[in-house]
Amino acid sequence: MTAALQPDLAERVGMDPSFNPSACMNCGICTAICPLGLRHLPREVFAYVVLGMEEEVLQHQEEVFSCLLCKLCEVSCPAGVHITENVRALRHYFDRNVFHLEGR
Amino acid sequence: MSERKIGVYVCQCGGNISDYVDVERVRQAVAEDPDVVVARTAMFTCSDATQEEIVDDIKLDDLDGLVVASCSPKLHTFTFRGVARRAGLNPYRYTQVNLREQDSWAHTDDRLGATEKAIRLVRAGIARTRLLEPLDPTVVETVPRALVIGAGIAGLRAAIGLADIGLGVILIEREAEVGGHVRELGTMYPHDRQGQELISELLGEVRRREGIALFTNAELVRKGGTFGNYEVDIRTRGDSNMTRRFEVGSIIVATGFDSYLPEEGEYGYGIPGVLTLPEFKKLVDASEGPLVYGDRPVRSVAYIYCVGSRQGEGGPHQYCSRFCCTSAVHTDLELRAKSPKAHQYHLYRDMRTYGRYELLYNDSREKGSAYLKFAPDTPPEVQRRGDGQLEVRVHDQLTSQEEVTLDVDLVVLVTGMVPRSNQELIQRLKLPVGRDGFFNEIHPKLRPVETVVDGVAICGACQFPKTAGESVASGLAAVSWSAAMLKQGRAELDPQVATVDPDLCTFCGACTEACPYGAIGQQELGGGRQVAVIDPATCKGCGGCAPLCPEHAINVLGYTGREVEAMIESLAAGVA
Numbered sequence: 001m002t003a004a005l006q007p008d009l010a011e012r013v014g015m016d017p018s019f020n021p022s023a024c025m026n027c028g029i030c031t032a033i034c035p036l037g038l039r040h041l042p043r044e045v046f047a048y049v050v051l052g053m054e055e056e057v058l059q060h061q062e063e064v065f066s067c068l069l070c071k072l073c074e075v076s077c078p079a080g081v082h083i084t085e086n087v088r089a090l091r092h093y094f095d096r097n098v099f100h101l102e103g104r
Numbered sequence: 105m106s107e108r109k110i111g112v113y114v115c116q117c118g119g120n121i122s123d124y125v126d127v128e129r130v131r132q133a134v135a136e137d138p139d140v141v142v143a144r145t146a147m148f149t150c151s152d153a154t155q156e157e158i159v160d161d162i163k164l165d166d167l168d169g170l171v172v173a174s175c176s177p178k179l180h181t182f183t184f185r186g187v188a189r190r191a192g193l194n195p196y197r198y199t200q201v202n203l204r205e206q207d208s209w210a211h212t213d214d215r216l217g218a219t220e221k222a223i224r225l226v227r228a229g230i231a232r233t234r235l236l237e238p239l240d241p242t243v244v245e246t247v248p249r250a251l252v253i254g255a256g257i258a259g260l261r262a263a264i265g266l267a268d269i270g271l272g273v274i275l276i277e278r279e280a281e282v283g284g285h286v287r288e289l290g291t292m293y294p295h296d297r298q299g300q301e302l303i304s305e306l307l308g309e310v311r312r313r314e315g316i317a318l319f320t321n322a323e324l325v326r327k328g329g330t331f332g333n334y335e336v337d338i339r340t341r342g343d344s345n346m347t348r349r350f351e352v353g354s355i356i357v358a359t360g361f362d363s364y365l366p367e368e369g370e371y372g373y374g375i376p377g378v379l380t381l382p383e384f385k386k387l388v389d390a391s392e393g394p395l396v397y398g399d400r401p402v403r404s405v406a407y408i409y410c411v412g413s414r415q416g417e418g419g420p421h422q423y424c425s426r427f428c429c430t431s432a433v434h435t436d437l438e439l440r441a442k443s444p445k446a447h448q449y450h451l452y453r454d455m456r457t458y459g460r461y462e463l464l465y466n467d468s469r470e471k472g473s474a475y476l477k478f479a480p481d482t483p484p485e486v487q488r489r490g491d492g493q494l495e496v497r498v499h500d501q502l503t504s505q506e507e508v509t510l511d512v513d514l515v516v517l518v519t520g521m522v523p524r525s526n527q528e529l530i531q532r533l534k535l536p537v538g539r540d541g542f543f544n545e546i547h548p549k550l551r552p553v554e555t556v557v558d559g560v561a562i563c564g565a566c567q568f569p570k571t572a573g574e575s576v577a578s579g580l581a582a583v584s585w586s587a588a589m590l591k592q593g594r595a596e597l598d599p600q601v602a603t604v605d606p607d608l609c610t611f612c613g614a615c616t617e618a619c620p621y622g623a624i625g626q627q628e629l630g631g632g633r634q635v636a637v638i639d640p641a642t643c644k645g646c647g648g649c650a651p652l653c654p655e656h657a658i659n660v661l662g663y664t665g666r667e668v669e670a671m672i673e674s675l676a677a678g679v680a
Contacts, residue, residue: 002497002509007404007447010472022469026477026502040504047502051449051474056506079466 005052013049013057013093021046023081030073030083038063042073042083045090057090061098064090108234111142111167112226113158115149115174117204124208126219130173133223139234141165149174155187162191169193169233173201173226194238196599196662201229224675231674235667241596242640246332247353248272248593250586253324253529256284257572258564259358260306262579267315269587274350275310276322276338282307284360286572288382290389293434293464302572319348327355327532330641331558332595353590354559356582357535357543358575361521361565364412364421370517371408372486377494377514380411381428384516385435394443397514402446404512405439406496407432408484409452413520416480423540425520425569430461432518436468448473449510451484451498476500476508486515521569533560542568553582558644561585600662601643602650608657609635615649615658624649 013019021042030042041063048056067087074083095101114131116122127145135143142161146154149172161167170193172184177200185195203222211218249272252259260282263275281287282303289299310316319340325347326337332353339347363382366373373380377397379387384405388395395402409432413425429452436448450473457465469475476498478484484498496510523541530537536544536556543562546554553561563578564570570578589595602623604615611634616624623642627635636657638649650658650665659665 002507005508005510020470022472022474023466025466025469026475044503047500050472051476051500051503051508053503053506053508056503 003053009052019089108139109141110169112171121208159191170198171229175204196239197236199229199233228671228674231670239599250354251352254358255282257286258575258579261576265583267313273316275318354586358564359566364519404447406449406512407516409518411517429456600645605657606635608655614652
């Protein structure tokens with residue numbers, strides 16, 4: 001299936017100014033090191049956000065909420081991606097757009 | 105046989121030789137040979153300590169011949185000639201025997217055989233050394249002037265450097281205008297100056313220097329002469345079709361590159377809106393505000409990388425052009441400054457923004473440009489749909505191989521550098537061309553701008569794809585090389601060249617025809633007898649003429665017929 005792109009997705013997700021998934025250089029250390037073995041979070045889900053692939057982001061709801069926010073990936077990230085803050089921004093995005101929890 | 109005093113040094117090469125050859129047995133075998141006064145082994149003969157030991161031996165025992173049995177002569181001939189010179193021994197009375205590449209490394213399974221072969225190789229070296237006569241380098245006067253071919257950024261800067269170091273310069277440019285590709289460039293990283301501005305500045309500097317003669321619409325049509333004294337004929341086109349002759353001591357080739365031009369249909373090239381990177385850069389550079397293409401604002405761009413580069417086995421361009429990743433990322437930022445809302449997608453194979461250019465790549469990503477990675481076996485596909493929309497399909501390796509369709513206003517094919525077609529110049533200068541079509545240096549690290557053609561250097565992107573800064577750096581390296589050669593006013597040439605014995609020569613002409621360098625001429629002796637004569641400054645000592653001479657009148661000094669026969673006899677001694 002071919003993805004439909006929403007070029008403004010990154011802006012809509014990133015309410016927090018520290019949201020910086022585009023700093024990722026796709027080395028994959030985060031995926032290798034994740035104690036939960038989350039395969040798509042954070043690197044691939046961030047890539048979906050940067051590309052504007054909203055459908056694919058929505059499919060990874062469970063992973064976004066499974067993250068322990070342990071920061072093991074973040075302290076190992078060579079590109080300085082604020083991974084846990086970015087995951088929290090993604091959670092806010094789900095809260096607003098999927099669960100309609102306005103004002104949180 | 106004359107009494108000689110020869111020193112023989114058998115090298116272990118830290119095990120490279122001694123693991124497979126019994127070097128002590130080799131030493132013992134030759135130590136008692138006639139004329140051998142000193143025979144030693146050493147862990148590393150090329151080490152400073154052993155070199156000094158050899159110097160002491162030469163002085164103490166008054167040696168008049170030296171044999172080092174170690175590695176390839178390509179590595180250390182000059183090292184041990186230097187040792188001989190320091191000890192007061194004529195450097196051409198030195199023989200290097202190759203026990204490593206030609207023995208130990210080739211016979212790792214046969215220690216006895218390798219040792220026996222080593223003894224024979226060393227004895228052959230001793231046999232040659234016994235007959236070696238002292239030789240002195242041929243000294244030639246050199247002309248303090250250089251010819252620079254190509255007035256792009258590298259050639260212009262080299263010309264200025266040559267003039268400032270006190271050498272005269274003939275600078276020629278085939279086009280009507282100087283500046284090459286850089287003249288066409290807009291804002292350049294990192295100083296944000298225009299290409300045209302840099303070229304104007306350089307041209308101003310060139311004009312300010314009386315020592316530089318610049319000819320545009322000009323080509324080299326002939327090169328003659330000998331080392332340090334080349335004659336070059338320069339033809340200019342246009343209003344004044346004329347040929348001028350100059351004497352120069354060195355020639356610097358700075359003829360640049362061509363941009364790869366995609367085939368019709370390659371990644372959609374030919375469809376309106378599909379451009380090469382140089383074409384797109386011109387549009388961006390010329391745009392005052394937001395970029396417009398075909399009367400419509402450009403809202404989205406897809407860049408496809410490695411077009412015409414890294415083509416794999418069988419492709420004409422298997423190399424990486426190095427600069428294009430950086431150039432595309434820089435263009436992304438230039439466009440972002442003019443069209444901040446435009447979405448930019450980069451479809452790359454491997455991102456190679458080396459050195460500080462990495463910062464541009466970070467900047468581009470962090471400002472929101474998207475980077476997708478494709479595999480060479482599933483390249484992106486470009487097409488124009490029925491509704492006129494340009495579409496790029498790609499499998500993104502950075503996500504789970506998602507097939508992504510990008511609807512974009514422009515597709516930019518990130519093209520690299522290809523060698524320029526310069527067949528006539530290549531033939532006139534006998535320039536060495538590599539398999540990739542670019543010109544070759546002698547050694548990429550140690551002699552990075554010299555070519556195998558004496559007196560001819562290369563610089564800039566005619567050598568391999570380079571950025572403007574790298575081109576200028578190599579141009580200045582060629583300046584230093586010229587100055588080192590020409591500022592002394594004289595040069596020493598290898599005396600191991602061919603000579604003719606006039607008593608034996610009948611001037612049949614066989615050698616004259618065979619010489620690839622045109623070094624053999626004709627001379628009249630008393631009584632009108634004609635003989636061949638070889639110019640030692642032109643001869644390269646290749647030896648091609650010697651075996652052709654029916655009268656055995658030609659000898660290459662250092663490898664005379666007698667010396668070579670002695671080596672063969674020694675190698676074959678006792679073999680039935």
